[in-house]
Amino acid sequence: MDHLETKTYDVLVVGAGGAGLRAAIEAVDQGVSVAVVCKSLLGKAHTVMAEGGVAAALATTDSRDGWRVHFRDTMRGGKLLNDWRMAQLLAQEAPARVRELEAWGALFDRTPDGRILQRNFGGHQYPRLAHVGDRTGLEMIRTLQDRTVQAQRIDVFMECTVARLLTDDGRISGALTYRRESGRFLLLRAKAVVLATGGIGRAYKINSNSWEYTGDGHALAYDAGADLIGMEFVQFHPTGMVWPLSVRGILVTEGVRGEGGVLKNSRGERFMFRYIPEMFRGDFADTEEEADRWVADVIAGRKAEARRPPELLTRDVVARAIAQEVREGRGSPHGGAFLDIASRRKAEDIRKKLPSMYQQFFELADVDITREPMEVFPTTHYMMGGVKVDPESQAATVPGLFAAGEVAGGLHGANRLGGNSLSDLLVFGRRAGAGAATYARAQSGEPGVETRQVDAITAELLAPFERKGSESPYAVQDALQDMMGTCVGIARTADDLQNALAALGELRARAGRVGVDGNRQYNPGWHTTLDLRNLLTVSEAVTRAALARRESRGAHTRVEHPDSDKRFGTVNVVVRRQGDAMTVVEEPIVPVPGELRDILEGKD
Amino acid sequence: MPDRRTIEIRVKRQDGPDRAPYWQSFAIAWRPQHNVLSALMEIRTNPMTTDGERVSAPAWDASCLEEVCGSCAMVVNGRVRMGCTALVDRLDQPIVLEPLTKFPVVRDLVVDRSRMFEALKNLRAWIPLDGTYDLGPGPRLSPEVQQFRYALDRCITCGCCLEVCPQIHRDDPPGTGFVGAAAIAQALLMNLHPTGQLNADERLDALMGPGGVASCGNAQNCVEACPKDIPLTHAIGEIGRQTTIKWIKDIFVR
Ligand SMILES: Cc1cc2nc3c(=O)[nH]c(=O)nc-3n(C[C@H](O)[C@H](O)[C@H](O)COP(=O)(O)OP(=O)(O)OC[C@H]3O[C@@H](n4cnc5c(N)ncnc54)[C@H](O)[C@@H]3O)c2cc1C
Ligand code: SF4
Ligand code: SF4
Ligand code: FES
Numbered sequence: 001m002d003h004l005e006t007k008t009y010d011v012l013v014v015g016a017g018g019a020g021l022r023a024a025i026e027a028v029d030q031g032v033s034v035a036v037v038c039k040s041l042l043g044k045a046h047t048v049m050a051e052g053g054v055a056a057a058l059a060t061t062d063s064r065d066g067w068r069v070h071f072r073d074t075m076r077g078g079k080l081l082n083d084w085r086m087a088q089l090l091a092q093e094a095p096a097r098v099r100e101l102e103a104w105g106a107l108f109d110r111t112p113d114g115r116i117l118q119r120n121f122g123g124h125q126y127p128r129l130a131h132v133g134d135r136t137g138l139e140m141i142r143t144l145q146d147r148t149v150q151a152q153r154i155d156v157f158m159e160c161t162v163a164r165l166l167t168d169d170g171r172i173s174g175a176l177t178y179r180r181e182s183g184r185f186l187l188l189r190a191k192a193v194v195l196a197t198g199g200i201g202r203a204y205k206i207n208s209n210s211w212e213y214t215g216d217g218h219a220l221a222y223d224a225g226a227d228l229i230g231m232e233f234v235q236f237h238p239t240g241m242v243w244p245l246s247v248r249g250i251l252v253t254e255g256v257r258g259e260g261g262v263l264k265n266s267r268g269e270r271f272m273f274r275y276i277p278e279m280f281r282g283d284f285a286d287t288e289e290e291a292d293r294w295v296a297d298v299i300a301g302r303k304a305e306a307r308r309p310p311e312l313l314t315r316d317v318v319a320r321a322i323a324q325e326v327r328e329g330r331g332s333p334h335g336g337a338f339l340d341i342a343s344r345r346k347a348e349d350i351r352k353k354l355p356s357m358y359q360q361f362f363e364l365a366d367v368d369i370t371r372e373p374m375e376v377f378p379t380t381h382y383m384m385g386g387v388k389v390d391p392e393s394q395a396a397t398v399p400g401l402f403a404a405g406e407v408a409g410g411l412h413g414a415n416r417l418g419g420n421s422l423s424d425l426l427v428f429g430r431r432a433g434a435g436a437a438t439y440a441r442a443q444s445g446e447p448g449v450e451t452r453q454v455d456a457i458t459a460e461l462l463a464p465f466e467r468k469g470s471e472s473p474y475a476v477q478d479a480l481q482d483m484m485g486t487c488v489g490i491a492r493t494a495d496d497l498q499n500a501l502a503a504l505g506e507l508r509a510r511a512g513r514v515g516v517d518g519n520r521q522y523n524p525g526w527h528t529t530l531d532l533r534n535l536l537t538v539s540e541a542v543t544r545a546a547l548a549r550r551e552s553r554g555a556h557t558r559v560e561h562p563d564s565d566k567r568f569g570t571v572n573v574v575v576r577r578q579g580d581a582m583t584v585v586e587e588p589i590v591p592v593p594g595e596l597r598d599i600l601e602g603k604d
Numbered sequence: 605m606p607d608r609r610t611i612e613i614r615v616k617r618q619d620g621p622d623r624a625p626y627w628q629s630f631a632i633a634w635r636p637q638h639n640v641l642s643a644l645m646e647i648r649t650n651p652m653t654t655d656g657e658r659v660s661a662p663a664w665d666a667s668c669l670e671e672v673c674g675s676c677a678m679v680v681n682g683r684v685r686m687g688c689t690a691l692v693d694r695l696d697q698p699i700v701l702e703p704l705t706k707f708p709v710v711r712d713l714v715v716d717r718s719r720m721f722e723a724l725k726n727l728r729a730w731i732p733l734d735g736t737y738d739l740g741p742g743p744r745l746s747p748e749v750q751q752f753r754y755a756l757d758r759c760i761t762c763g764c765c766l767e768v769c770p771q772i773h774r775d776d777p778p779g780t781g782f783v784g785a786a787a788i789a790q791a792l793l794m795n796l797h798p799t800g801q802l803n804a805d806e807r808l809d810a811l812m813g814p815g816g817v818a819s820c821g822n823a824q825n826c827v828e829a830c831p832k833d834i835p836l837t838h839a840i841g842e843i844g845r846q847t848t849i850k851w852i853k854d855i856f857v858r
Contacts (some may be wrong), residue, residue, distance in 0.1 A: 040665075040667050040673075040675065041665070041675065041717065043674075043720065043761055044667045044668075044673040044674065044675050045667075045675075046667070046668075047667060048667075048672050048673045048760075049668050049670070049673070050674055061650075078667075099742045102742050102743075103731065103742070103799055104730075104731050105730060105731040105793075105794060105797055105799075105800060107750065107753050107754060107757050108750075109750065110745055110747045110750045111744070111747075112747060113744070114740065114744030114745050114746055114747070115742075115744060126619070129829075132757065133754060135757075135758065137672075138672060138758075138760070139757065142757075142759075146724065146730035146731075147730060149724055149725055149730065150725075150728075150730045150732065158718075181710050181711070210667045210668055210669070210673075211667065212667065221619070236850060244635070244636060244637035244638070244642070245635070245637075245638065245642045245645075245646070246637060246638055246639040246641065246642035246669075246688075247669075250669070250670055334653055360670065363668060363671070363689045363691075364639060364669075364671070364688060364689055365637045365691070366636075366637045366691050366693060366694070367637060367638065472649070472650075474648065474649045475649070478649075481698060517658075518660035518662055519619075521620050521711060522620075522663045522711035522712075522714060523660065523663075523708060524648065524661055524663055525660065525661060
């Protein structure tokens, strides 16, 4: 361990998205020393991309809203698999966190009389999403970043990646990181570590996530021995662009279908009519003629007499339908479905009704949605599963480890409602910061770091330079993403999942043969090689958890088990490391207590 | 009309902060609707120069790929812009990519923009408020003020405005040079905030010092370069007005 740069803190926060920054601010307010590390620059974390808004029962737009309704919506959305206490805390504390953000300088859209304007969103009974235009995430990050910059006592290490967590006698003692710029290692010793690393979208080829989403936090926690829960629940948004390359994965809002956009396969068929589930038959049009009448009525602002077009079925139904069309050989040239609004509405109407969609595709990819159909496929959007945490303090099952935001599990159960993620970041980011500070203060003395442990890790991280490798890291990542999309996508079969496990073994072997050229200074090939390890770990966790849950619930669909199974409604699937083997066990979830149960049943 | 068979890209490379820059050319098969970043990604999968030499992949910064995060600013064919919205078919070839010139190069197209955070620090472009409180229902804010603040609020800290500004120099010693248009707009944004107003004078003081608003030569390059159409010259003018008023007040109070 020659000349290893080392620094010591009470609390180390990994990640500078909404959750990480909120945790750091809270920890420093509690008087401990804090460092934040992040892979990209401050202010560029994935949270900036959030558009719709932050869900909080502020009741400024509809006074009937309140925490109980928000709690009920969240639990129902999660198919009751949520950690009920987290859902309760989210609903109760989100309004105060949003107001606090405003006091710190954030801007929100206003009602005519000057109050925060809230918008409607799927699954929320009342208008509940505070927002600023379609740039709510940017606003949240800017505000939290200003506060972090202001707090002189937070050290920020940007463009610095945590490669492994360190433990001392079963407790967290810090993290080994490398600076992306120089390739040099930096050892950060800390009594407590808060993981706020976001999601895993990059395990799939088509995803709406940024390059940072390689599941690092999930894998770091797993390696350190922490439990992961709910890993089978990956949320897909039904319509992400598949082509052109420059916009692959980027979301196409539901608004396009709401404005009359239709889905077609390569034969020009409007296939959604074939996928209307039995229980929805009464609510959806069964002929094109009727569906078109609904659109005409809605556009004209008349009360629609006709039933709605089947393109507006729930996200999971639309996503599965598109995937099935493609699987059965009726996909578009780049493996998606056509989403056509160009032939349905006048160009000027499209530009007026969907200005940001129009603008976005025109500027990013030269696609004119008023002239040509889009090619869409379900895009990996959000990870419900993650590190198992204590609802009050966000403590993981390893002492000294905490997690908040998308990397933490439990809150969203089997499915997340839109807008609940940004409030999650604020509520549980703050709680994790407090939890970590309290824990750190209670520790006597510095945690130990063993030279041997560090040396072994650095040797492993540098190994790709020694190998005259035959594999390119990008090729292995590509193959992994293809495989996950095919075998562990939205509709899963036992055979596919078994094949995935076999394929993961081969991919792991290939990853072991990757060699990188050049030196350690800002070497993206090396970084990708190191990310691969995390991607392989989380991919295996998703696959094993998906095999274990032999039912369909929320975002998880098993083809052979199309219905929910009562027994699985009472358990979490827990993924845990045992030596070098990944094990999966079922653990009962804590039942909802009586008075909250009444709320769920609408008896409030 | 661009060549529809290949896309040629010349990249100004630099192996590290203190290394000498050099040029390399890459070619990939033409495909419709590439932007500069998706073309760079394709180069990355098999980085081979047009001379047939295998090299390390050029480095660049990006996160969102949809012009929200502000990471990917670079000089494309001599003009600063965001790589993710620079459409290949609308550019002359070969496409020439260079790092921003007003910031220290980290590697290839990646630069160090910490100067922008330092500027925010100098201006105290935030709301000082201690602890976390239950803040009641929050202030009322008229939709009009909200709209104006929103116009300033869309800044993605990309640095394009600094890149084109004649008053910004790459070798300005840290913390002494002109703060730049982006930070001035952020200071105004905070001065329009109900609580932020309480510290408006402090921000104006900072903007009256060296490197403050008086350093702006009013060349207006910034407003043309900003990818988010932020009314920068308007903001600079407004801050200029406020600092003048404060300057006069300070003379009489003294
Ligand atoms: C297009 C899009 C729109 C969305 N819209 C909404 C919305 O309207 N409302 C809503 O509630 N949710 C929305 N979401 C979801 C929400 O944005 C995310 O779930 C949330 O921002 C995650 O925040 P986070 O703080 O957990 O992580 P992030 O913001 O992703 O931050 C992760 C941080 O961890 C760092 N990091 C990761 N790995 C490492 C490592 N190994 N070492 C060091 N640092 C590391 C990264 O650099 C980064 O700073 C949207 C998501 C997408 C993709
Ligand atoms: S107007 Fe001022 S800030 Fe803008 S480019 Fe000119 S000198 Fe720079
Ligand atoms: S003001 Fe405009 S050009 Fe300057 S940093 Fe902000 S977004 Fe970029
Ligand atoms: S990648 Fe985010 S702005 Fe271009």
